[in-house]
Amino acid sequence: QVQLVESGGGLAQPGGSLRLSCAASGFTFRVYAMSWLRRAPGKGIEWVSAIDPDGTDTYYADSVKGRFTISRDNAKNTVYLQMNRLKPEDTALYFCARGWNTHDYWGQGTQATVSS
Numbered sequence: 001q002v003q004l005v006e007s008g009g010g011l012a013q014p015g016g017s018l019r020l021s022c023a024a025s026g027f028t029f030r031v032y033a034m035s036w037l038r039r040a041p042g043k044g045i046e047w048v049s050a051i052d053p054d055g056t057d058t059y060y061a062d063s064v065k066g067r068f069t070i071s072r073d074n075a076k077n078t079v080y081l082q083m084n085r086l087k088p089e090d091t092a093l094y095f096c097a098r099g100w101n102t103h104d105y106w107g108q109g110t111q112a113t114v115s116s
Contacts, residue, residue: 002026002105004096009110012086018112020081022096030054030074033100036081038092039109046092049081050100059100064090086114 008020022034035050049070050059058070069082079096091114097103 002098004098004105004107006094006096006107006110009094009112011113011115013116014087014114016086016114017082017084018086020083020094020096020110020112022079022081022107024077024079024096024098027098029077032098034072034079035097035099035103036070036079036094037097037103037106038094040089040092043092047101048094051079052100083112086112088114090114 003025005023006020008018010018012018031053033050033052036048038046038048046061048061048064049068051070051072055072060068067085072079091112093109093111095109096107098105
């Protein structure tokens with residue numbers, strides 16, 4: 001069965017950093033694009049970032065461009081989201097999902113809170 005398990009969320013101060021991880025299993029990870037999405041308080045789902053199967057093409061929402069970096073390690077079946085220069089508006093439940101612009105499997109999410 002397909003499983004996506006996020007980790008790495010927590011509390012950070014404005015200007016700080018968090019590194020999220022998503023461990024994948026139950027499918028051939030290396031042939032799928034992967035995405036990070038988030039739901040912030042008072043907001044809908046936002047597509048934060050995506051990465052193609054071999055890691056050569058990426059997408060970032062304007063709200064995070066220049067601050068967040070998506071990467072993947074196909075040997076470890078893991079996708080990462082490095083979040084730097086965090087802002088309070090980055091506070092959200094962050095989801096890992098399989099796919100680029102369509103997402104058929106989602107993880108349960110990991111909470112990132114940015115506050116002072």
